[in-house]
Amino acid sequence: MFDIDQNSNKGKILNLLYRKRELTKLDISNEIGVSVPTVISNVNELIREGFVEESGVASSTGGRKPIIVSFIPNSRYAFGVDINPYMARVVLTNLDLEIKYDVEFLIEELKDIKSIMKRISLIVKEALEFTKIDEKKVLGIGFSLQGTVDEENLVLKRAINIGVKDWDFKLFENLFQFPLFIENEANAAALAELKIGIAKEERNLVYISVSSGLGTGIVIEGQLYKGKNKRAGEMGHMTLVPHGKLCRCGRKGCWEMYASQKALLDEFNELSDVKVTKLEQFFNLIMIKNKVAEKCLNNYLNNLASGIQNIVLIFDPHYIVLGGEISGYSDVYLDSLKDKIFDENEFYNRGDFKLFPSRLKRNSSILGAALLPIQKAFLIEQDVI
Ligand SMILES: [Zn+2]
Structure with missing residues (x-):
């Protein structure tokens, strides 16, 4: 759990160290605008609570060398959960979103959310036992969901692709000893890409999640x-x-x-005698230059590019991040996709924004989910407008 008031000196110091990782006490005093003795007493409390440690000395031009205070990423943890039509995945991460425990299970009946949540709560217990992490050190559990999410009221309002409506996650809060958060899958992924993925340096991005459906997450400033x-x-x-x-x-x-x-895949299966069920099979056919597969991919890229052109005209983002399983095959098609997107036009050219495959790959939305309780605890801006 986490009960530090972020507006207190202690909260501000912790937040600063979370962002900057290590500082001397004098640095902290200058950054926050409080006296060194106040810094010292608050840092001592944070050391007792396990958030930070003294870790060596900084170089000095003379006199006593100042001691460095470092943030400890393993001081608290969070769970991230991804629920999609076929699978649910649960990860336990530290504050740097390093995965410490990772389990997935097949979903037999998606509409039976009660048993899915029950199963997740059991996995959470197993994860804590296995990693020997104290439940009190868990900041919360975040869920990444496909569909329209009301994160304030904890309701998945509708998810067209999985055929469910009005899942009230408040009903499941008592399954866990820590707070519960929910977010749309593409939004969670966009958040993770922004904080730790490829778009770390920039503030405007659109994340495109390509799966059985297609969703986007928009980050502005x-x-x-x-x-x-x-x-x-x-x-x-x-x-389109x-x-x-x-x-x-x-x-x-x-x-x-x-x-x-x-x-x-549907288009390919319609046109071809060979049938595929997985993306991997499709790209294997591309490798051996299967003509039907090549034609379908070309068509597909035209369609993907048209939508991306619309996004560019609406948002003019720094980055567009392409996510989902298909981003793993971007070596095969990225150049061709870019050619199609940057086809002659009066508005933009290749230098205007960057198109990347997701760096976090299949982890992007689940790490974004784990980030929800961490963000809340460390008040890393309020990330919804
Ligand atoms: Zn539609």
Whole structure:
């Protein structure tokens, strides 16, 4: 648990050390604007509570060498959970989001959220036993969910691709000894990419999560943008083809009907005698220059590029991060995708923004979920606008 008031001197010092990692007491005094004796007494408390330690001396131009105070990433922990249509995954991380325990299980009946949550609570207990981590050192558990998420009221409002509505996570708070947080999967991933992934240095990014559906997470000036009804970023459902294929959302021609992983595999299976169920099989066929696979990939990239062009025109971001399993094969298609995106136009060219495959790969959304309680504890800005 975590009960330090972030506006107190102790809270400010801890937050500073969390961000800067190590400082001398004089540095801390200068940064926070409090006296050195106040710093010393608060640092002593933080040492007793296990958050920081004294770790050697800084160089000095004369006189006594100042002692360095360091933040301890293993002083507290958080759980991240990813629930998707087929699998649930639970990880335990330290404050640097290093994974200490990692388990996944197949979901048989997605609609039975009660038994899924029960199972997760058992895994949480096992994880703490296995790692010998005291439950009191866990800041919370964050869930990454596909769909529209009301994070303040802990409700998954609707998840079209998994066919569920109004999951109230407050009902499950008593399964855990620490606070529970929820966030949309693409938003969680965007957050993780921003804090520890490829986009660490920049503040505007759009994360595109390509899976059975297609979702996006939008970060503007370092803050997650969610909009009035929490559904900003449902760009998978913007119209790519007027009167096109019927989508699960009830509309026609949505981007995800043409640019999700499912769209790619479905098109290939329609045109080919060889059938594939996994992306890996599809890219194996690309490797051996299967003509149908090449044609489908080319079509697919056209569709993906069209949506990305729209995103660029709307947001003009520093970064677009491509996530989901397909990002693991970006060596095969990234150049071609860029050629299609930066096709001649009057507005932007190759230098204007960067397109990257996710660096955190399959961990991006789950680490983003684990980051939710950590952010809350350390008040790393309020990341929703
Ligand atoms: Zn749709």
